[in-house]
Amino acid sequence: MEPFYIPTKIYCGENCIKHLSKFKNPFIVCDSFFSKHPIIENLISQNEISTLFTNFTPDPSLDSVALGIAEFSKKDHQSIIAMGGGSAIDTAKGIIYFSSETSVPFAVIPTTSGSGSEVTSFAVITDKKTNTKHPIVSDKMLPCSAFLEPQVVKSMPKSLSADTGADVLSHALESYVSLNSSHFSSPFAEKAIISVFKFLKKSVDGDYEARKEMHYASCLAGIAFNHSNLGLCHAIAHNMGARLKIPHGRANAILLPHIVSFNSGHKSYSDQLSDVGLKYAYISKLLGNTGSPQVLVKKLIKDIKDLFSSLSLPESINIGENLIGEIAECALEDGCIKTNPVLPTKEQIVSILKEVR
């Protein structure tokens, strides 16, 4: 088993942000939505040196990272602070990964409840020339502190809350059945899954307490998959999202029920469920379902579909015939596939893609 560790200090709750003051003279990578937020204005007014970098788009590109590295090196910054969703956080991580000079403390304030990037050694950077998302992995990019300030997720529109919540469920379920899951990652995944089913709908409807719970669930799922890695759902979603220009969480939402079905062998109609099928059956039981293992897996798939449909997430997407083979081939190259409990063939990925279009 890989060693389990959580080096990131997690601060959570209203005003936990007050502990941010120890990060001096920061290079601030900030989602433009938050560039005038009091947290950012205070950071700028309270430090002699600071730079506000907002020059990146969702699904950050290698070009944005290069611009960030150039800006970072102009001043003597003593810390890096990222405030925003997965895209802002991964831009900061890309700057840290590709720059030779950065060994300063790195703090993160996530503003979506989805990526879990505040506690992971992963970043996803897009090569716009090939329309490919590249997951990169290095502990060099692990934030030393994460500030889960729930007030910043109040402004998420419904669709963002739904997309990112679907990402949380995908992280937690993929982590739970990953070949690298362990006794230490699984409890974080289980807790996140229970929270999603209990709080995501209310959170999307704007309930503040539920949004808080989803913000913490996102981080719990991040802790789980940082240890175990992900699986087939993310391997396909990275390549589907980049080519079809759909938000990361929504791509996962479309795929997830089909991945659970594929991994569990649910369609093989054999009497015996595989070990991974039994894992899904256990999760289904945790959600209150009853029945034989086969019935439990069916009910889990139905629960996922019902939840996503109650959030108006789409069940399918138009994928051109010419893209299907390309997405399947690139998914086989994606680092997330290595820990999927069942290694798929290209033909099996193609049939999953045909199911969702």
Ligand SMILES: NC(=O)c1ccc[n+]([C@@H]2O[C@H](COP(=O)([O-])OP(=O)(O)OC[C@H]3O[C@@H](n4cnc5c(N)ncnc54)[C@H](O)[C@@H]3O)[C@@H](O)[C@H]2O)c1
């Ligand atoms: N590093 C990891 O471990 C990891 C894990 C999962 C996903 N990702 C990556 O993260 C990215 C997706 O991140 P995301 O889903 O958090 O979305 P995002 O960061 O791409 O943000 C999406 C949109 O939401 C807006 N936004 C963010 N917070 C807001 C708020 N509180 N109120 C209103 N608007 C807000 C942004 O301005 C942006 O327009 C993808 O590139 C994905 O590949 C990384």
Ligand SMILES: [Zn+2]
């Ligand atoms: Zn994800």
